[in-house]
Amino acid sequence: MRAVEALYDECSADLYGLAVWRTGCAEEARDVLQEVFVKIVDKRRALSGVKDPRGWLFTLAHRAAVDVVRRRKRRPIQAIEEIHYLIPDEAATGPNPDATRASSLLGSLPPAQRAAVYLRHFCGCTFREIGSITRVPTFSAASRYRLGMRRLRILMEAKP
Amino acid sequence: MNIPVRNTPDPFSGLRPQAPPQGLKGTILKSAGEAMANPMPDRWTLLWRNPAARMAWVFTVVLLLLGHMLVHFHSPAKPPANALLAERQAPELTEIILLPRINMDLLPFSGTSDGNGGALKLQRPAAGKGRHAKETRS
Numbered sequence: 056m057r058a059v060e061a062l063y064d065e066c067s068a069d070l071y072g073l074a075v076w077r078t079g080c081a082e083e084a085r086d087v088l089q090e091v092f093v094k095i096v097d098k099r100r101a102l103s104g105v106k107d108p109r110g111w112l113f114t115l116a117h118r119a120a121v122d123v124v125r126r127r128k129r130r131p132i133q134a135i136e137e138i139h140y141l142i143p144d145e146a147a148t149g150p151n152p153d154a155t156r157a158s159s160l161l162g163s164l165p166p167a168q169r170a171a172v173y174l175r176h177f178c179g180c181t182f183r184e185i186g187s188i189t190r191v192p193t194f195s196a197a198s199r200y201r202l203g204m205r206r207l208r209i210l211m212e213a214k215p
Numbered sequence: 216m217n218i219p220v221r222n223t224p225d226p227f228s229g230l231r232p233q234a235p236p237q238g239l240k241g242t243i244l245k246s247a248g249e250a251m252a253n254p255m256p257d258r259w260t261l262l263w264r265n266p267a268a269r270m271a272w273v274f275t276v277v278l279l280l281l282g283h284m285l286v287h288f289h290s291p292a293k294p295p296a297n298a299l300l301a302e303r304q305a306p307e308l309t310e311i312i313l314l315p316r317i318n319m320d321l322l323p324f325s326g327t328s329d330g331n332g333g334a335l336k337l338q339r340p341a342a343g344k345g346r347h348a349k350e351t352r353s
Contacts, residue, residue, distance in 0.1 A: 056244065056248055059251075060240075063240055067239075067243075068234050071233075071234070071235040071239075075232070075233065076232070081233075081236075085239055085242075088235060088239065088243060089239075089242065089246050092243045093246050095247070096250040096251050097250055097255075099251075140232065140233070141227065141231065141232060142230065143229060143231075144231040152229045152230055157226070157227070176227060177227075177231075177232055211226055
């Protein structure tokens, strides 16, 4: 259990972020994270054969998030404005950006583009890794990221 | 493959994704502990629990049954025994089958079915026909 706890401390933030950005719902992201760690325990015998643990964890989380979204029969409980995809970083210097507006704009992106932006921007994944995690070709992963970023910039430059 | 991103200002500067809630760690570790306490299922159980594997198994069984029915109901009638076929088509072959016997009333163990479950009545070709006749003449 210590290993699981250490793994949680190490990876939970990235996995939870991916789950939030992919599902668009904090409550479902909690379920996704829980499902991921239960799966890790269930597959503990196969862990030694995992070549890329980080990519494997992201793949598990992404797949669980997609399953949750598929199972969802109604609209998310939270409105788009209530989901905090981003929060102000206290450690960062410079002007204080509007996290609520950024979250609102991110909510208008398609979930697949949002996940690509998250994995590239906040987790530092390559497009090949993003393609592997989301099970799409590398070019599709790159297109999703570019389209998402372009749309986000256009929305950010527009008047609030 | 990495495509270099153009040198544009970072739209997320000064922002970071939100961290998981505080109470979530305890819940997840509790769930993981419960999962750890359960005995690990063997490979056959995992295979049985796998929906894709179960569907493949059902599909295979149905396919085999359909194939069996197709072969059973659409196949031609069972061909008659070789001996009967030989008698109809080539008397010389009948002669080969009918080996020289001391007692002609005795039938061989095999090759005596007429194709309908009945016993086949073989008749020695008439004298003067076939190889045996020639041999007896000589």
